[in-house]
Amino acid sequence: MAGFLIKTFGCQFNQLYSAMITDALIRGGHRSSESLGEASLVIINTCAVREKAEEKAFSFLGEAAMVVGASHIVFMGCTATLDRERAVRIAGRGLNVVEGTAAVEQVLAVVGTVVPVGELDCTPPRSLFPTADIELMRGCEGYCTYCIVPRSRGPEVIVDVGEVLHRAERAIGSSFSELLFLGQNINRYRSRLGGLVEIMSSVDELDGNFWFWFLSSHPANFTPEEVRRLMELRHIEHRLHLPLQSGSDRILERMNRRYTIADYARLAEPVRENADWTLTTDIIVGFPGETDDDFAHTVDAVRGFRFDGVFLAKYSDRPGTPSSRMQDKVPLALIDERHSALLRIVQDLSEQSNQVLAGKFVDVLVLAVPAGSDAFGKSIDGRNVWFSCSEPVPGIGTIVNVAIDHGSREGLHGTRVC
Numbered sequence: 001m002a003g004f005l006i007k008t009f010g011c012q013f014n015q016l017y018s019a020m021i022t023d024a025l026i027r028g029g030h031r032s033s034e035s036l037g038e039a040s041l042v043i044i045n046t047c048a049v050r051e052k053a054e055e056k057a058f059s060f061l062g063e064a065a066m067v068v069g070a071s072h073i074v075f076m077g078c079t080a081t082l083d084r085e086r087a088v089r090i091a092g093r094g095l096n097v098v099e100g101t102a103a104v105e106q107v108l109a110v111v112g113t114v115v116p117v118g119e120l121d122c123t124p125p126r127s128l129f130p131t132a133d134i135e136l137m138r139g140c141e142g143y144c145t146y147c148i149v150p151r152s153r154g155p156e157v158i159v160d161v162g163e164v165l166h167r168a169e170r171a172i173g174s175s176f177s178e179l180l181f182l183g184q185n186i187n188r189y190r191s192r193l194g195g196l197v198e199i200m201s202s203v204d205e206l207d208g209n210f211w212f213w214f215l216s217s218h219p220a221n222f223t224p225e226e227v228r229r230l231m232e233l234r235h236i237e238h239r240l241h242l243p244l245q246s247g248s249d250r251i252l253e254r255m256n257r258r259y260t261i262a263d264y265a266r267l268a269e270p271v272r273e274n275a276d277w278t279l280t281t282d283i284i285v286g287f288p289g290e291t292d293d294d295f296a297h298t299v300d301a302v303r304g305f306r307f308d309g310v311f312l313a314k315y316s317d318r319p320g321t322p323s324s325r326m327q328d329k330v331p332l333a334l335i336d337e338r339h340s341a342l343l344r345i346v347q348d349l350s351e352q353s354n355q356v357l358a359g360k361f362v363d364v365l366v367l368a369v370p371a372g373s374d375a376f377g378k379s380i381d382g383r384n385v386w387f388s389c390s391e392p393v394p395g396i397g398t399i400v401n402v403a404i405d406h407g408s409r410e411g412l413h414g415t416r417v418c
């Protein structure tokens, strides 16, 4: 049977689709390869959200084409949808391009033209990883001016509530410890039960020992009341990831985010009032037209909301987006300068947030137990935790209690309580 290599770029959605394809191929008798030299099938799952990821995918495509030949490569995902011509120019004729995202069935059909496959089942993966990713919806109609997703992933498609609950039950029954519900703009989920709160409440009522959380929220489609109701659920992880993107109302408007800092503050309030919950966010530095004053508002907002973690991105044009046509671009050197300044603040905030837990006990979901070094996991409020433990070592996916010795900007460090 063929050895296959899947290279995945980008978001959690791509990770999910790659995991589904991996699972289907392994169940079909194929083996996963670590290197191009051993592979007779290469699948490249691409991301167009950031230029860097796109360039890396094209570079890997060129390398793979030289080693295995274009006809043994399946090129899929957002970049395949948006720039098929460039992919074919790089790899040569014969490249298998699958346009459209979430096209797992289509990818498996194309795979069958490259390597022998029988009936391949593309249900969600069974793997040793303790987290089951479950899609609530795909696509987006948010039209933020910097974002390529509405073009690359298309309009919103909602997964039926019965299917979501079935997948959740099956994941819990298969001993997954954590469920991660996914939607590009998950607050727009709608079903016969209601919205996000109702479907999450139904998940919360399922029997079993599990944690769950969801990505990604959009402040314009969320209410403080909904945040409060979600925070009351029994199995929900104690964290909210709420992308802010900028601290300036003027820039938020140019981004077409459809909320103000005051709106955001109302949503963040229930989380900030509860010391057991963390609040994390995304910020884009150097959006076109961002002045020193706008940037100062972002710094104030990051400090004011005391984010426990911030994913910082430097603005870069995505061809085809409205912001790529804006004329007043911020010079790259200034973007770098602002990014470095904000990064220092963000790192200090993370460190302070983690240090507060020194001397406390936290529940940790075990994710890795490498031989000869500390085990690694995630606390119920989403922090990285490294901990020492004596025999017997805990299994991946178990939940252990850890005494925290100290916090760093990367996370928490401690010892498992026996």
Ligand code: SF4
Pocket (backbone or CB within 6 Å): 140, 141, 142, 143, 144, 147, 148, 149, 150, 184, 185, 218
């Ligand atoms: S909500 Fe905005 S940033 Fe998020 S995927 Fe949709 S368009 Fe992109």
